[in-house]
Amino acid sequence: MINTQAALNLKIEMLTLATREEIDKWIAKYPADQKQSAVMAALRIVQDQNGGWLNTQLMDAIAAYLEMPPIAVYEVATFYSMYELEPIGRHKISICTNISCMLCGSEEVVAHFEKRLGIKLGETTADGKITLREVECLGACVGAPMMQIGNEYIENLTPETIDQLLAGLE
Amino acid sequence: MSTTTDKVAAEDQIKNDIVSFEIDGQTVTAEKGSMLIRAADAAGIVIPRFCYHKNLTVAANCRMCLVEVEKAPKPLPACATPVAEGMKVFTQSEVAKRAQKGVMEFLLINHPLDCPICDQGGECTLQDLAVGYGGDNSRYQEAKRVVVDKDIGPLIATEMTRCIHCTRCVRFGQEVAGIMEMGATGRGEHTKIGTYIEKSIDSELSGNIIDLCPVGALTSKPFRYSARPWELIKCDSISPHDNVGANITVHTRDNKVMRVIARENNEVNETWISDRDRFSYEANNHGDRLTMPMIKVDNEWQETDWNSALEFTLRGLSKVIEQHGIDNIGALAAPHCATEEFYLLQKLLRALGTGNVDHRTGQLDFSDDELMPDFPGLGQSLQSLEESKSILLIGSNIRKDQPLIGLRLRKAQQNGASLMVINPVNYDFTRQPELQTIGTPQQMLESLAGLVKALADETGKSLPGDAIKLLAKVTPGDTEQAMAKILSKQSPATILLGNYAFSNSHSSQFRALAQLVANFSGAKIGFMAQANSAGAWLAGCVPHRGTNNSATDKTGSTAHDMIKEPLKAYIMLGLEPALDCIDAGRARLAMESAEFITMLTPFKPGAGELALDCASVMLPMATFFETAGTHINCEGKMQTYRSTVTPQGESRPAWKILRVLGNYFELEGFDYNSIDDVRKEMNIVISNNSQSDNVLKQVKMPKKLGGKIFNLYRLAELPIYRTDIIVRRASALQLTHDNPGARARVNSDQAAKLNIKQDDLIRVRMLEGDAQINVEIDESIPDACIWVPAGYNETSALGACGQASVSKL
Ligand code: SF4
Ligand code: FES
Ligand code: FES
Numbered sequence: 005m006i007n008t009q010a011a012l013n014l015k016i017e018m019l020t021l022a023t024r025e026e027i028d029k030w031i032a033k034y035p036a037d038q039k040q041s042a043v044m045a046a047l048r049i050v051q052d053q054n055g056g057w058l059n060t061q062l063m064d065a066i067a068a069y070l071e072m073p074p075i076a077v078y079e080v081a082t083f084y085s086m087y088e089l090e091p092i093g094r095h096k097i098s099i100c101t102n103i104s105c106m107l108c109g110s111e112e113v114v115a116h117f118e119k120r121l122g123i124k125l126g127e128t129t130a131d132g133k134i135t136l137r138e139v140e141c142l143g144a145c146v147g148a149p150m151m152q153i154g155n156e157y158i159e160n161l162t163p164e165t166i167d168q169l170l171a172g173l174e
Numbered sequence: 175m176s177t178t179t180d181k182v183a184a185e186d187q188i189k190n191d192i193v194s195f196e197i198d199g200q201t202v203t204a205e206k207g208s209m210l211i212r213a214a215d216a217a218g219i220v221i222p223r224f225c226y227h228k229n230l231t232v233a234a235n236c237r238m239c240l241v242e243v244e245k246a247p248k249p250l251p252a253c254a255t256p257v258a259e260g261m262k263v264f265t266q267s268e269v270a271k272r273a274q275k276g277v278m279e280f281l282l283i284n285h286p287l288d289c290p291i292c293d294q295g296g297e298c299t300l301q302d303l304a305v306g307y308g309g310d311n312s313r314y315q316e317a318k319r320v321v322v323d324k325d326i327g328p329l330i331a332t333e334m335t336r337c338i339h340c341t342r343c344v345r346f347g348q349e350v351a352g353i354m355e356m357g358a359t360g361r362g363e364h365t366k367i368g369t370y371i372e373k374s375i376d377s378e379l380s381g382n383i384i385d386l387c388p389v390g391a392l393t394s395k396p397f398r399y400s401a402r403p404w405e406l407i408k409c410d411s412i413s414p415h416d417n418v419g420a421n422i423t424v425h426t427r428d429n430k431v432m433r434v435i436a437r438e439n440n441e442v443n444e445t446w447i448s449d450r451d452r453f454s455y456e457a458n459n460h461g462d463r464l465t466m467p468m469i470k471v472d473n474e475w476q477e478t479d480w481n482s483a484l485e486f487t488l489r490g491l492s493k494v495i496e497q498h499g500i501d502n503i504g505a506l507a508a509p510h511c512a513t514e515e516f517y518l519l520q521k522l523l524r525a526l527g528t529g530n531v532d533h534r535t536g537q538l539d540f541s542d543d544e545l546m547p548d549f550p551g552l553g554q555s556l557q558s559l560e561e562s563k564s565i566l567l568i569g570s571n572i573r574k575d576q577p578l579i580g581l582r583l584r585k586a587q588q589n590g591a592s593l594m595v596i597n598p599v600n601y602d603f604t605r606q607p608e609l610q611t612i613g614t615p616q617q618m619l620e621s622l623a624g625l626v627k628a629l630a631d632e633t634g635k636s637l638p639g640d641a642i643k644l645l646a647k648v649t650p651g652d653t654e655q656a657m658a659k660i661l662s663k664q665s666p667a668t669i670l671l672g673n674y675a676f677s678n679s680h681s682s683q684f685r686a687l688a689q690l691v692a693n694f695s696g697a698k699i700g701f702m703a704q705a706n707s708a709g710a711w712l713a714g715c716v717p718h719r720g721t722n723n724s725a726t727d728k729t730g731s732t733a734h735d736m737i738k739e740p741l742k743a744y745i746m747l748g749l750e751p752a753l754d755c756i757d758a759g760r761a762r763l764a765m766e767s768a769e770f771i772t773m774l775t776p777f778k779p780g781a782g783e784l785a786l787d788c789a790s791v792m793l794p795m796a797t798f799f800e801t802a803g804t805h806i807n808c809e810g811k812m813q814t815y816r817s818t819v820t821p822q823g824e825s826r827p828a829w830k831i832l833r834v835l836g837n838y839f840e841l842e843g844f845d846y847n848s849i850d851d852v853r854k855e856m857n858i859v860i861s862n863n864s865q866s867d868n869v870l871k872q873v874k875m876p877k878k879l880g881g882k883i884f885n886l887y888r889l890a891e892l893p894i895y896r897t898d899i900i901v902r903r904a905s906a907l908q909l910t911h912d913n914p915g916a917r918a919r920v921n922s923d924q925a926a927k928l929n930i931k932q933d934d935l936i937r938v939r940m941l942e943g944d945a946q947i948n949v950e951i952d953e954s955i956p957d958a959c960i961w962v963p964a965g966y967n968e969t970s971a972l973g974a975c976g977q978a979s980v981s982k983l
Contacts, residue, residue, distance in 0.1 A: 010953040060371055073353070073354035073355075073357075074371075075354055075355060075356065075357035075359075075369065075370055076354055076357060078357060078359050078370040078371070079357045079358055079359050082359040082360045082361070082370070083359075083360065083361045084361075
């Protein structure tokens with residue numbers, strides 16, 4: 005009975021105008037009646053708007069904006085490891101532990117990170133600076149072992165390169 | 175010559191589309207491209223399955239249906255393998271068996287195996303198949319997955335650790351119900367089926383996922399832990415709450431209704447029923463059942479035996495007849511009653527000498543009674559609705575009023591039909607209508623008039639004389655013109671009139687204009703009346719026609735006239751007048767002024783209810799679970815049902831009560847021994863062409879379109895779970911979101927004009943009386959309207975429609 009359109013508009017207001025403009029660019033890439041194809045891009049854009057993570061209200065806003073059921077947005081957001089559903093550190097370090105990286109020593113990479121930061125995979129440092137994540141193959145097996153930080157891949161990891169990287173982080 | 179060749183070609187075509195192949199050595203044929211599992215089912219060959227369901231799309235994710243196919247390198251899922259000519263399938267071979275056993279082992283890895291405490295035990299596909307394909311112990315040593323449950327509302331209990339991820343429940347929401355509420359979140363090992371957030375499942379068809387879930391993950395909450403399937407006696411029945419007559423199976427134990435599930439009937443309800451059909455049974459076990467006849471002596475209610483109660487009734491009614499004449503007695507029946515009950519009620523009244531008998535408690539305008547078809551119906555079958563290419567819905571909250579017709583319309587939309595709507599409220603649809611007019615009944619009429627005119631222009635047909643004058647000043651808007659185009663171009667076209675098209679004071683104009691629209695566009699017109707209204711019409715429970723539309727020598731007052739000009743005595747059949755009548759205010763006043771009211775009712779009125787003060791005698795009547803009866807649905811399908819449990823206490827089937835009342839009045843022809851005698855006598859015939867004859871016998875235009883324009887108009891509606899005496903007492907349904915409570919709804923502009931805010935306590939005042947209720951801001955209500963639900967005690971002093979005023983308290 006609640007007027008859906010009015011309720012939906014309220015939800016959409018959670019998205020900044022800039023965010024909506026960004027999403028519109030993606031919507032434009034798909035046929036007009038298949039807006040929901042832009043859901044992955046929308047989730048990424050909104051996640052950036054919100055400091056690296058998504059909450060239910062934001063996902064509902066995306067659902068309203070793309071005219072799809074909220075649960076269908078949750079399905080996508082929970083499926084992919086690149087979407088964060090809880091607040092995370094300023095830097096997200098995603099370490100690949102899939103087969104090629106594992107064969108090339110990803111276990112040591114993980115151990116080194118954990119020792120240096122004093123946290124386990126999946127945790128965030130107390131100062132909210134860094135979150136460690138374990139991810140599956142990122143398609144950069146030639147550079148195994150590898151990790152991703154922000155939009156960047158760092159390959160052929162060694163304790164030294166890791167130390168260097170950590171030293172350079174704000 | 176050419177026709178024969180065509181015929182041969184067509185037959186060849188059919189032959190080409192049919193392939194022949196072997197399953198387990200047995201030759202079977204099936205349509206080319208159809209799935210193997212269908213052919214096997216048709217041939218009676220059992221293939222185990224979880225995710226496959228014939229009314230859902232194929233997901234092929236459980237793999238339980240793996241079979242061996244000759245020349246295929248590995249076993250194939252029967253639910254997703256199209257049949258082909260010459261194919262050889264083995265469902266019992268070593269390869270097939272090994273595959274099925276392997277799948278079962280995987281499925282059981284994460285399953286809690288908690289059958290002893292699971293409600294599904296005894297009717298669980300997983301349990302059943304595990305007997306055939308499971309191992310006798312598990313090789314799995316690791317920890318099992320556990321899922322934390324969410325509360326998804328009062329109807330469905332969840333135990334998601336038991337879920338095997340077949341996604342039937344998800345697909346049902348997406349494909350059938352049309353609101354996706356369940357989903358699969360997470361990935362791989364961490365996948366969970368559910369709502370993700372804490373949220374109730376609100377579809378009016380949600381209970382179907384209980385039937386669909388092959389395991390004990392989704393079970394009925396009201397039924398939980400109350401019985402085991404093998405203790406239950408299963409009886410077929412018909413749900414009387416709407417005009418579809420969904421087929422149900424009633425499960426009973428120790429003479430108590432324990433639950434209701436869907437029974438397949440593709441012509442009527444396919445494999446689905448609405449939540450109202452499924453959960454209304456709770457009322458049958460309600461604590462307030464009337465189990466003894468009661469009479470009011472010196473203003474005190476006392477229990478008594480049948481004899482005294484009936485004598486008391488006889489005396490009371492006779493006195494009124496003596497003093498005021500027979501025409502001061504009237505009978506009102508609730509629309510969900512059985513056809514036999516309608517029949518005997520009208521027979522009783524007519525034998526006594528009056529035609530004051532009616533069941534149309536939701537209608538106000540009866541001026542076209544003589545023009546109505548044999549009974550208000552769809553004018554086509556439920557199945558054929560799906561083939562419509564354009565549909566105009568007038569005055570209907572289709573999803574809530576007729577949930578299963580709503581499903582058919584949705585399917586028509588999926589098949590490419592354009593849905594157009596002329597409604598007083600901007601209701602939620604699962605697929606948005608293409609065009610709509612939302613406004614007061616006056617605005618709805620104007621839109622309809624515009625549509626008539628646009629259609630006349632569009633088709634070049636000329637308006638009848640009386641319409642030319644009436645429509646002279648009407649100019650169709652863009653919406654009406656677009657509607658006219660669609661209706662005349664996209665056939666088959668269907669026009670359906672719903673509850674609102676009956677419950678306003680100019681409903682005959684709605685019917686007449688709609689009929690014109692149908693005539694001009696070639697559309698079929700359908701009237702969606704309440705519950706078993708078709709049965710009531712055919713039984714003669716209308717004041718102007720006898721049984722089977724025979725002429726009656728005495729025409730009586732209509733349901734609304736009977737309360738507008740109050741009578742001295744009433745017989746009420748399964749009706750709570752102040753809650754069932756859309757014009758509750760008048761019903762209340764009529765009851766208050768009556769001298770003698772006889773209520774046939776399954777329930778004791780609660781404290782503060784009108785019947786307590788006004789009635790003189792209450793005769794305990796059996797519910798539809800406790801009596802045999804006949805339901806005639808909107809397509810004219812006659813469906814009989816038997817009693818599933820015996821009536822509680824001293825209550826009796828209404829047909830027996832009415833029969834004995836006839837005896838007490840010493841009337842002739844009331845000596846039936848069984849309900850079959852009644853059926854034989856009423857002998858309802860529904861002619862084959864009743865569907866095509868479902869049109870107004872003549873289109874008569876009014877002098878003036880609509881009526882007065884008010885600055886605040888009351889819109890009344892019986893919400894889905896307030897529609898009848900039984901449903902109102904079904905406790906779990908009352909807890910759902912579809913029971914909005916007695917609150918007044920206005921849009922925010924109107925609220926500002928009236929100077930009221932969300933949750934304010936206000937007094938709504940109408941000519942008939944007033945109501946004190948809270949405000950709900952709701953943008954779906956049009957300007958100049960205040961929506962106040964009927965069916966609640968709090969609003970039962972208000973009139974059905976017309977001028978309302980509001981003051982803040
Ligand atoms: S809850 Fe039941 S119907 Fe839904 S996916 Fe799980 S097993 Fe299937
Ligand atoms: S396995 Fe690590 S990038 Fe492919
Ligand atoms: S029934 Fe075929 S895969 Fe589930």
